[in-house]
Structures are given as C-alpha cells and as structure tokens.
Amino acid sequence: MHLFKYAGNALHCESVDLAAVAQLHGTPTYVYSAGTMEANYRRLLAALPGLDVRLCYAMKANSNLAVLRHFSRLGAGFDLVSGGELRRVLAAGCDASGSVFAGVGKTDSEIRLALEAGIYGFHVESEPELARINHIAGLLGRKAPIAFRVNPDVDAGTHAKITTGKSENKFGVPLQFAAQAYEAAARFKNIEIRGVQMHLGSQIATVAPFAEAVERIAPLAAQLRDRHGIQYFSLGGGIGAVYRDALASGAQAWWEGLPTPERPLTPELYGATLAPALRGLGLKVLLEPGRFMVANAGVLLTRVEYLKRGHGRNFLVVDAGFNDLVRPAMYDAYHEIVPLSRDPSRPALTADIVGPICESGDTFAKDRAIQQVGEGELLAFMSAGAYGFSMASRYNSRPLPAEVMVRGTSFELVTARETFEQAVANERIPSFLK
Numbered sequence: 001m002h003l004f005k006y007a008g009n010a011l012h013c014e015s016v017d018l019a020a021v022a023q024l025h026g027t028p029t030y031v032y033s034a035g036t037m038e039a040n041y042r043r044l045l046a047a048l049p050g051l052d053v054r055l056c057y058a059m060k061a062n063s064n065l066a067v068l069r070h071f072s073r074l075g076a077g078f079d080l081v082s083g084g085e086l087r088r089v090l091a092a093g094c095d096a097s098g099s100v101f102a103g104v105g106k107t108d109s110e111i112r113l114a115l116e117a118g119i120y121g122f123h124v125e126s127e128p129e130l131a132r133i134n135h136i137a138g139l140l141g142r143k144a145p146i147a148f149r150v151n152p153d154v155d156a157g158t159h160a161k162i163t164t165g166k167s168e169n170k171f172g173v174p175l176q177f178a179a180q181a182y183e184a185a186a187r188f189k190n191i192e193i194r195g196v197q198m199h200l201g202s203q204i205a206t207v208a209p210f211a212e213a214v215e216r217i218a219p220l221a222a223q224l225r226d227r228h229g230i231q232y233f234s235l236g237g238g239i240g241a242v243y244r245d246a247l248a249s250g251a252q253a254w255w256e257g258l259p260t261p262e263r264p265l266t267p268e269l270y271g272a273t274l275a276p277a278l279r280g281l282g283l284k285v286l287l288e289p290g291r292f293m294v295a296n297a298g299v300l301l302t303r304v305e306y307l308k309r310g311h312g313r314n315f316l317v318v319d320a321g322f323n324d325l326v327r328p329a330m331y332d333a334y335h336e337i338v339p340l341s342r343d344p345s346r347p348a349l350t351a352d353i354v355g356p357i358c359e360s361g362d363t364f365a366k367d368r369a370i371q372q373v374g375e376g377e378l379l380a381f382m383s384a385g386a387y388g389f390s391m392a393s394r395y396n397s398r399p400l401p402a403e404v405m406v407r408g409t410s411f412e413l414v415t416a417r418e419t420f421e422q423a424v425a426n427e428r429i430p431s432f433l434k
Contacts, residue, residue: 001043002036002296004247004382011340011380015409018301019340022378025413027303028320028401030389032062032414034070035407036297041074044239044289047271051278051285056100058237058290059085061386066405066414067294068092077120079237079288083110086117096120100234100286102149102199104129111136111144121145123197123234125172130185137190146185147195147234150178150220152213154200172199178220182228193228195286196221199236202291205265207273210235218277225283233278234286240265241295246336246382267292291386298385300325300401301340304377305356307349314351316370318379321355322362323395325381325388329361337364339371340378346371353379357396389415394423 003014011018013033021031045053057071058079068078069092077098078089089096096117101110104125111133114122124130124146137144151172173181178196185191198217200209214235224230278285302320309315327333337353349372355362364381373379392400400423403415 001039002246003033003039004036004296004299004380006342009342009344011338011342013299013406013411016406016411018299018380019378021404021406021411022301022303022340025402025404026417027301027378028324029301029417030298030384030401030403030415031301031411032064032067032294032298032385032403032405034405037067037070037293038074040293040297041071041076044267044287044292047267048275048278048285048287049271051275052283053285053287054098054232056098056234056286056288057293058288059088060390061290062294062298062388062390063088064389064403064405064414065092066403068094070405071293079290083107083113086110086113086119090117100147100197100288102197102288106132108132108136112140115140115142115144119145121147121194121232121234123147123149124185125149127173127181127184130181130188130191134188134190143190143192145192145194147193147197147230147232148173148178148181148185149197149199150175150217152198152200152216154209154213154216175216175220179223182224186228193224193230195230195232195234195283196224197234197236197286199288200238202238203240204238205240207265207269210238210270211273214274214277218281221281221283225281230283232284232286233281234288235274237288237290237292239267239270239289239292241291241383241386243295243334243383244336246296247338293386295383295386298383298388300381300384300388302379302381304373304375304379307351307374314349316349316351316353316373318353318355318364320364320381320401321357321396321398322359323357323393323398324355324401325364325384326391326393327387328364330391335364335384336382337368337370338380338382339373340380342371348372357398394418397423399423 056077056079072094080086081103100121101114101119102123133144149172221233302318306317322329348369350369353365399418402417404411405414
C-alpha cells in the first residue's frame with residue numbers, strides 16, 4: 001500500500017499536489033509519504049500476532065533524520081551498519097538501546113561508540129570480530145551484548161549483488177560452525193550472549209527462502225535458548241517492494257486475480273508462514289526491514305529537459321541522473337515513470353528515458369511507453385524511497401538533491417538541495433600549487 005495517487009489528473013502524495021512541491025523546491029527532489037511509512041510499519045507488526053516482535057528499521061535504505069525520527073516515534077529501533085549510521089540515530093534524537101549493529105568490518109571506534117550508546121546487540125560476523133568486541137568492552141568495563149549472524153546457505157533468488165545468505169557470500173558464520181562459535185563466545189568474560197541472527201538478502205519475492213532458512217536455524221535457536229539463555233531470534237530483512245505497476249499497487253487490486261505464486265510477497269503471507277515455527281521457540285522476534293518500509297513511500301521528481309528524436313529511437317532527457325538514483329544503472333532495476341499531470345488525450349511516446357550524465361549507463365528506462373511530454377514538464381520515478389538518496393553521489397559535480405516529507409495536506413523540506421559551496425567546503429588546494 002502507498003498514498004501516491006492521481007486526484008483528477010494531478011499526481012498527489014497523500015493530499016499534496018506534487019507539482020506544488022516541484023514548483024517550490026525544484027527538481028530533482030525526493031518526496032516521502034509519512035503516512036505510507038506508518039502504514040507499512042503497522043502492517044508488518046500486525047502480520048505476526050501472538051509474538052513479541054521488535055522492528056529494527058534497516059536505515060541503509062533511507063537514513064534521512066526525519067525518516068528516522070518518524071520510525072522511532074512509532075516504536076521502531078534501527079538496524080545499522082556503521083558508526084555514521086549510529087551517529088544519525090543519535091542526531092535524530094532517537095534511543096540506540098533498541099537497535100542492532102551489523103556489518104562485517106566494524107572498527108574499534110565504531111564498537112566503542114556503540115557500546116557507549118547502549119546498543120541492544122552486535123550482530124557478529126566472525127570470531128576475530130568477537131575477540132575485538134570483547135577486548136574493547138573490557139577496556140570500557142562493560143559487557144557487550146552479541147548475536148552471531150548465522151549464514152543458512154539459502155538461495156533467496158534475488159539479484160547477485162544483494163544476496164547475503166549463501167555460503168559464498170562474505171556475511172556471517174556458517175551454520176555448521178555456529179554452535180562452536182557460541183561456545184567460544186561463552187568463554188569471553190566481556191561478552192553477553194543475547195540472540196541469534198540470519199539475513200538472506202534484499203528484494204526477496206517469495207516466502208519459500210525465509211521458510212527454509214527459519215527451518216534450518218530454529219533448532220540452533222532452541223539449543224542456544226536452553227544452553228545460553230538467548231533472548232531473541234532476528235530474521236533480518238529482505239521482504240521485497242513492488243516496483244512494476246507501482247502506482248496501481250496503492251490499492252493492491254491489480255494482483256488480486258493472480259495465482260498465489262505470482263503475487264508479490266506480502267507481510268500477511270510472510271507472517272502466516274513463519275509464525276508457527278517462531279511461536280514454538282518462545283523468543284523475542286526481531287525484524288530488520290528496510291526496502292519494504294520506504295521504497296513505495298517515496299518518489300523522485302524530475303523535469304524534462306529535452307525530447308531528442310533520433311533515427312529509430314527517441315530520447316527523453318531529464319534533469320535527474322544516476323548520481324541521484326543509481327538503481328537502474330547499478331542493478332538494472334525497474335522504476336515506473338509517470339507524468340505529474342496526465343492527459344488521456346495525448347498520444348503515447350516510446351523513448352529511452354535518460355539523464356544528463358556523460359555515460360550511456362545514465363539510462364532509467366529503454367523503449368518505455370509514456371504519455372507524450374515535452375520540455376519543462378514533470379515526471380515522477382515511483383518506488384524511489386529506498387536506496388535512492390542514500391546511494392546518491394556528486395558525480396559530474398552535480399549537487400545532492402533535495403528531500404521533502406509529506407503528512408496529510410502539508411509538506412516540509414527535510415534536506416535542502418546541496419549548494420556548490422557545500423560540496424567543495426572540505427577541499428583544499430595545497431600550498432605547493434598556490
């Protein structure tokens with residue numbers, strides 16, 4: 001579900017006309033729906049009734065301070081993977097005691113910062129990392145709460161660049177060695193064994209990989225509960241978002257006639273499949289969703305610069321580039337692209353929709369049919385709330401885009417567009433070149 005829809009022929013976010021946002025704040029600009037984020041949060045929690053569930057939002061998907069504050073006020077903790085992300089949690093005025101720290105390369109300073117902030121758990125990726133955490137905790141006179149990330153060797157059927165739960169991936173401890181790793185952890189005096197974690201990857205479209213992974217990890221979780229008194233089982237994240245026909249999916253009606261295997265994975269199917277095995281463990285369940293929470297809650301507004309008609313191919317050139325939204329270039333990802341002002345009387349145009357960057361890879365869509373639009377008209381890239389701004393760059397010396405959040409009838413700027421002066425503020429010309 002999301003709250004982007006046409007009111008008449010004007011695309012709205014909740015009750016805000018997106019053309020008004022573009023007029024006030026320019027383009028490219030990300031726009032987020034607070035109401036959609038809240039609906040996604042509540043829907044996922046409701047899908048696992050009868051369980052003690054904590055949702056730790058995977059903030060790498062979108063780490064805007066306003067987004068973090070919004071989820072924190074709803075009751076979420078955070079899944080974070082760097083000291084910078086932890087500092088963002090604190091800067092947003094959020095409590096880190098409900099958050100978990102993942103990642104294969106935690107540094108000394110990051111571990112120290114997390115311990116001082118009272119992190120709920122470190123998700124440990126290796127025994128050398130465990131030893132380092134123990135050492136730093138000892139220096140601080142603390143016990144560090146940990147859970148090993150256990151790799152179940154399950155193929156989630158997702159893109160090769162975002163899979164994390166197979167044996168050849170860099171993440172986690174192999175399942176067959178996990179019990180041994182916990183026994184080693186029990187011998188460290190500055191370690192508190194608190195849970196067990198798994199993570200299969202991102203944009204998972206079916207429930208079967210989750211079911212297989214839980215089936216593999218659940219016996220270990222029961223063993224760790226009995227032997228080490230663990231408190232929680234973290235399932236990680238990975239529930240996919242709808243990208244195709246995303247505008248229609250606001251009502252979800254478009255897939256109701258499809259056979260179950262062809263429908264998008266929903267929280268309800270996820271919960272109904274996994275809850276029976278989880279209830280039997282009697283442990284707190286941690287969920288670490290990112291993309292599901294924010295992808296359909298955001299769009300990227302862009303302006304048409306040129307319609308370039310070529311020999312056998314048209315190019316619609318927009319002012320957003322892959323520095324603003326890299327997913328199509330990096331993952332061959334699909335985003336629905338729609339006009340902010342639709343006109344059913346206009347003919348369709350088939351074109352490659354491209355940005356201004358000096359690389360052929362700066363292409364958002366090939367041979368895409370879209371309402372005929374011209375210079376100065378506005379488009380929206382749907383489902384751009386996850387891994388959009390958080391992966392943006394300054395390539396071609398282009399400024400980072402603006403971000404806006406909508407609630408009902410109001411909208412506010414939550415990130416001002418970067419100025420040139422801000423972009424070069426930390427650069428220096430050395431004395432030998434003066």
